[in-house]
Amino acid sequence: MPGLEDLYREIILDHYRSPRNRGELPAPPAHRIEGFNPLCGDEVVVYVQVEDGTVADIRISGQGCSISQSSASLMSAAVKGKPVAEVRDLIRTFKTMMSVHEARLGDEGPAGQANGSADAEPQATDPEALGELAALQGVVKFPVRIKCATLSWNALAQGLDEVEESAAG
């Protein structure tokens, strides 16, 4: 049975209490994307500034639960200063971690272990690549909260797509 300690890891609570990169950026030149969870009314606003193929700056505003807010904060810290291609890989890796099939949720894995070694299926997630973000892995044991964790990531992915489209156009 998943316990609350799987969900509310210390890193998560730390990022919830002291969110990183909180605020806004002038848009333009930054790109502004709103993520909205109609089920709970949570909203996250991501400001991302891409320069020379790199996420030069990122800010997060909006309001929501500890999971959506800490995930956004962790994301901002992880992607700032990284090449866009690397950020896209990270988004993919993170979303893979968040898409564990529900059928496996009942498995009694070692509680709170981030490496997922108890899982027999091929594991696309590379915990090394995720760093602190691996703290959010426990969220998959609480399926209704997965949308909270992925809210800002979907917004960032959409933002990067839009930046690319406007550059191409």
Added chain:
Amino acid sequence: MADVSADAPGPSGGAPAPASPGFDATALKADFPILGRTVHGRRVVYLDSASSSQRPQAVLDAMDDYYATTHANVHRGVYAFAEEADRRYEAARLSVGRFLGAPDPEHEVIFTKNATEALNLVAVAWGRANLRAGDVVLLTDMEHHSSLVPWLMLAEERGLELRWLEVDDDYRLDLVKLDQLLDGVKLVACTAMSNVLGTIPPFAELARAAHEVGAVVVADGAQSVPHVPTDVGSLGCDFLAFSAHKMLGPTGIGVLWGRRALLEAMPPFLGGGGMIRDVRHDGFTPNELPWKYEAGTPPIAEAVGLGAAVDYLEALGLGAVRAHEMALTAYAQEVLAERFGDDLRIFGPAGTADRGGVLSLAYRDVHPHDLAQVLDEKGVCVRAGHHCAKPLMRRLGVSSLARASFYVYNDASDVDALADALADAGTLFG
């Protein structure tokens, strides 16, 4: 704890446990099999009855028995148990009518899918026949989406004017401008108890004023009918909608009560079998009431289950149910204020005279979803979200709230479990 006598000190120390309301809520838990379950190794503390109640064994048995001994389609068979099915279905209608004090239950009680469908029935059948561009509908800021969206849809289709009764700072309907707002109004739709605030508005007064200007009055009784003695005559509405699953009955069935003259004059809602008297190449003749509004095979077993739920509630007595919930709400208000002071805010009227057992809470700045998650760990089931009342949430200036709601099977121990779990959330997010 089994003792809910008036003199026993509450387990929280200061506040006394509520006085016995005429039935023993703690003993009543044994009638509800699901309350015997454990969650995360703890007993279930079910505080989400405003969303959907649980049902007693008597309701489950009635439905099982219906399927095991009686089932056949209604209104069509001549064989013995088809007639029995018919009788049981219609008996449920009469039980519901008696429960509501309906003057003409045989014709005025219509079975629907739920309260939402009942309210849509009024908007579609009565609304399309009676409302034209520029006509005015008066709504309130404390409506559930079910009592709003059907009218928003019709307003879009017909070009209606919508007006709104506001909620004041004490979480009550602001009736100061009522006469002004009612000017030229054709229909008023208002909840008889808010699903967020618990507020019980002065419905009869509102209905009287609305009738003076010739408006038709629709009551959303989804929260009130399960918890407060209801008499459609004294409530003063022209239509009343509610769902069985919030009053110890099954999902899949709701009720629309309406005044016979209005129901007779309205066109049908859904078309199909059962609702017609004759069908020709060039048209149809609708069936008589109430079947005119019951197209297709109705929820028969669910009607039987609803009938059993009504019997169960009548045996307790709705007055006793209301008294029990007032006592438990007062106890909760006292315990929560004592233990959490200004850290905890209840969005709803003070006291219990004009409010039901619905407590929407904000605790410090802990997000309602985090609150609900920590409470779940302790077996405490509450709802977090916008409670299908987004205009009200905007008025309150919040995006979501955590909501605990009481029913016949809740007792002081459930309130104490809620308070203990809230304290845990405070520690975790402190």
